[in-house]
Each structure stands twice: as structure tokens, then as C-alpha cells.
Amino acid sequence: PTLQATFYGHTYDNPFMNASGVHCMTTAELDALADSAAGSFVTKSATAEAREGNPEPRYVNVDLGSINSMGLPNLGLDYYLDYAIKRQASHPDQPFVMSVASYQGFDEYVTNMRKIQESDYTGLVELNLSCPNVPGKPQMAYDFEDTDRLLTEIFAFYTKPFGVKLPPYFDIMHFDKIAAVLNQFDLKFVNCINSIGNGLYIDKATDTVVIKPKGGFGGIGGEYVKPTALANVRALKQRLNPSIEIIGTGGILTGRDAYEHLLCGASMLQVGTQLEKEGLGVFDRLTKELLAILESKGYASIAEFKGKLGTLD
């Protein structure tokens, strides 16, 4: 069997990528990702200007996952745009994704996208509407009207392919509402989910929180989030135009977790916490484990089961 994955017109060796934020801050980290067993990769979400981010400790691995309030540390949009333009020229056959966020809010999203529109980068962009750690700023994608207004403003000038990174939703009506907003636009993909925002982890040895920013509140990733991640992948796949592909992110530790995201309809799969814990070797392990599952079930390719989650009718 093959793990070949098609996504926005390109066929990748396998569906695995890093999740933005993990192992993708510097060109060295990005090149190492590109040379790993991962099928593709995404850059750290960029803001207009480089940012230090929040004081440390700001990311901690815990038994069933991770908690973070990084605060959008990154080397700035120009740095990642420069890398992306060079990389698309040197490796035209290996497309990747460039992640874009905003620290200031609505207007910076627009100016960041305008800069990419005017640049020589022609590849995919992931518009991060779900950073939970910008103090004083609500997550854009939890404001349906603002998300609609922002995408309307971007699509007025942006002609290159892009998708959005969404936070988890927990209410069926919210799945309906965000899908209704997104279905108005020619988006190439939706990435579900970002971390579950503002969780709290307590250190049993010290009876304190484990990260410094925000009194210890931070985005939760890892094993904790898989049921929510699968639900969001499934719900958005069921509601979005078929032309909008899904990237499944959240709780992928094993080949079985990856298989479940594909069953829910994901085209590509992103690994964050487990990549942070295990290093780049996680991609070799996950591809091996997923391939073994296809073999055991007699599938020749992902297409044979993608999106075919059964229900108990």
C-alpha cells in the first residue's frame, strides 16, 4: 500500500506535517523538517514584526500532552517570506505551507496578506485565526462576524491559494456558523484544530501552575485533545464545500490516531506536541504505523477509507 496524499493538486509521499509552532521557527529547523520523513511542513505563524514572545517557561510537556502560552514568538513575516521564496525556487516540486498570524488584530492580518500578495511567493498560506495567547485579544475565529469581514477584505485583493487554521468549537451551532461563513469563500483548506485555549495544568510537586504567562493559562495539545480534534475535522468536513480540504491536527501520537483523522475526512495531518516530545523521528514511526494499518485492513491507498467513518444507524 501507499501513503500518498493528494492536497490542493499536489501528491505528497505521505500526509504528515508538523503543526505550526513546533520545529519551524528558524530556516535550520525548517530545512531539517523538509529533509525528514514528513510529507510536507508549515512555518511558524508570522507577525508583521519579529517578536520575542512571552516570558519562559511558556511551553511544557505534560503526561497526556502539552500546555503553552508562547505569545507568538517568531522572526517576522519578512524572514519567513524570504525563506519561502527561496525554498519554492530551489525545491519547486516540494510545496509547503506558510503560516501567517497577527499580533495587533484585524488590520495586521490584512497588511500581512497584502505583503504576501505583492511578493513572489505563490504557494499555500495558512491564515492562523486561532492563536489563544495574544493578551487582550479574543481569537479571531470565535468572532464569526469579524471572520466574515476579514475574509471578505482579504479576498478583495488576494488571488493566491490559502486556507485558515481554526480553534476547536464545542457547539453544533458553532460548527454550522463557522462553516456558513467559510463556504462563502474560495478557501483551499481548513485546518482543525489549534490548541484548546486557556487550559490549566498544576504541578503536583509544587502546587503551582507550570507556565509563567497568563497565570498559567495556556493552549492544550496532545492526547487530551484528540476527541475534540476528530469532532472538528468530521463536523467541518460534513459542512464545507467539497472543494475545501481539511488538515487534521490534534492528538496524533500513533498511526491509529492518524488513521482516525483520515477516517473523519482529513487530507493532510499535522503533529505538534508529539513532534516536540519525540523529535523528527516521529514521522518515520507514524508512517510505519499507518502503513501497517493499511496493510492489516487490505487497503491499497488512503482514498479507500478517507472520510468513511461509520455511524451506528
Ligand SMILES: C=Cc1c(C(=O)O)[nH]c(=O)[nH]c1=O
Ligand atoms: C500563533 C500563536 C499560537 C501560539 C503561541 O504562539 O502562543 N500557541 C498555540 O497553541 N497556537 C497558536 O496559534
